[in-house]
Amino acid sequence: MRRSGRLFIFLGIALALVAGLLAFVALTGGSDDTTSASADQVELREITVITAARDVVAHERLGEDDLQEEIVDASTVSSDVVTSRLEAIGLAYSDDLIPGQALIKTQLESPGLANRIEPGRRAFALPVDAASLIGGLVRDQDHLDIVFNTRISLLRINPSYPLEAPDNIELGEIKDPETDEDALLLPPYGGEPIGPTYPYPGEAGSRFRVSDMTEGDPSTKVILQNVRVLRVVVPGVSETGSATSEESFLVLDVSPQEAETLRFMVENGTYQVILRGLEDTEIVTTDGETYNQMVDDLGLPVPKTVRLPAAGAQ
Numbered sequence: 001m002r003r004s005g006r007l008f009i010f011l012g013i014a015l016a017l018v019a020g021l022l023a024f025v026a027l028t029g030g031s032d033d034t035t036s037a038s039a040d041q042v043e044l045r046e047i048t049v050i051t052a053a054r055d056v057v058a059h060e061r062l063g064e065d066d067l068q069e070e071i072v073d074a075s076t077v078s079s080d081v082v083t084s085r086l087e088a089i090g091l092a093y094s095d096d097l098i099p100g101q102a103l104i105k106t107q108l109e110s111p112g113l114a115n116r117i118e119p120g121r122r123a124f125a126l127p128v129d130a131a132s133l134i135g136g137l138v139r140d141q142d143h144l145d146i147v148f149n150t151r152i153s154l155l156r157i158n159p160s161y162p163l164e165a166p167d168n169i170e171l172g173e174i175k176d177p178e179t180d181e182d183a184l185l186l187p188p189y190g191g192e193p194i195g196p197t198y199p200y201p202g203e204a205g206s207r208f209r210v211s212d213m214t215e216g217d218p219s220t221k222v223i224l225q226n227v228r229v230l231r232v233v234v235p236g237v238s239e240t241g242s243a244t245s246e247e248s249f250l251v252l253d254v255s256p257q258e259a260e261t262l263r264f265m266v267e268n269g270t271y272q273v274i275l276r277g278l279e280d281t282e283i284v285t286t287d288g289e290t291y292n293q294m295v296d297d298l299g300l301p302v303p304k305t306v307r308l309p310a311a312g313a314q
Contacts, residue, residue: 047074050082052097059092061111070100080105116230117253123230124259125249127266132273133232133248140231143276144250146224146262150269153216154201155209212268221288223261223271226281228253 053068067085082088082103092111093103117123126146130136138144201208231251250273254262265271287293294300 045074046071047077047081048083049077049102050085050088051103052099052101054099056093056097058094058096059109059112059115061090061092061115062088064089066097067103070102072102077102078104082108113230113251120255121253122256122259124252124254124262125233126252126262126273128248128250128273130248132250132271133234134273134275136234138229138232138250138273138275140229142229143226143278143281144229145222145274145276146227146265147220147272147274148223148265148269149218149220149271150212151214151216152219153211153213155211156198156201157207157209158198159207217291219288219290222284222286223265224254224258225283226276227258 048069048071050067051070053066056062056066064085067088069085082105087105088103088108090111091108092115094107094109097103113123132138199206229250230253233249233251235246235248252262291300295302
């Protein structure tokens with residue numbers, strides 16, 4: 001019994017040593033995991049956030065120079081803080097920003113239209129139809145030309161001067177006091193005019209007034225070129241959720257003079273928008289178009305009088 005008891009004692013001591021060794025190994029390995037986890041926690045507490053690099057007015061478009069990156073403790077900033085420049089460039093901020101202020105995603109917004117207008121330029125809303133929208137293919141920042149069409153009537157203005165003559169005198173009896181020759185004579189039919197003549201309205205040396213009349217001659221011309229589209233507005237719901245106008249508009253970036261031209265075009269005649277290519281900025285010279293030019297340059301047929309056959313002819 002004594003030998004068995006000693007054996008059990010030695011066996012218990014050995015098992016205790018093995019258990020202790022295993023515990024030591026386990027604790028040693030656990031120490032490495034704990035150290036790694038602590039390092040991860042330290043790393044997670046530091047994040048990169050986007051802050052303002054200068055004073056920025058509310059609703060002003062944010063550019064790359066307006067933003068900077070800072071590494072901060074994650075516990076000191078909001079969970080929806082902006083962490084990438086790409087999230088903010090091109091957008092605006094709903095409040096004023098001061099240098100070093102972290103940007104919050106929920107306060108980013110689309111920049112106002114006024115932020116896209118350069119000094120000296122104006123935004124003009126041009127009503128357009130589906131044809132001018134090119135079936136809905138016109139987009140913001142596209143460039144276009146505008147063709148204007150109207151009718152023009154030329155009213156003759158002839159110079160005149162007073163003529164004194166007795167009431168009972170015939171035209172043919174009026175004499176030139178210097179030459180004693182007839183001063184007022186009507187030329188025979190088909191003959192050359194007597195005295196000065198005046199060209200037809202529109203020809204060199206003529207005097208006339210231009211008037212837009214329904215019965216006038218049609219005239220078409222490219223009036224404005226390479227106009228930038230600030231925004232396309234179509235019927236529906238805006239970005240803010242409010243209902244838009246029932247009409248479609250192109251908001252154009254123009255000069256004050258071009259704004260006056262556009263207003264005149266809206267009130268007089270019709271117009272058509274034509275889209276330019278992305279890289280095409282050339283300003284071209286066009287002749288415009290009238291019936292006369294189509295006859296002279298394009299060979300447009302002109303109706304002529306015809307003689308009807310005699311009565312009874314087969």
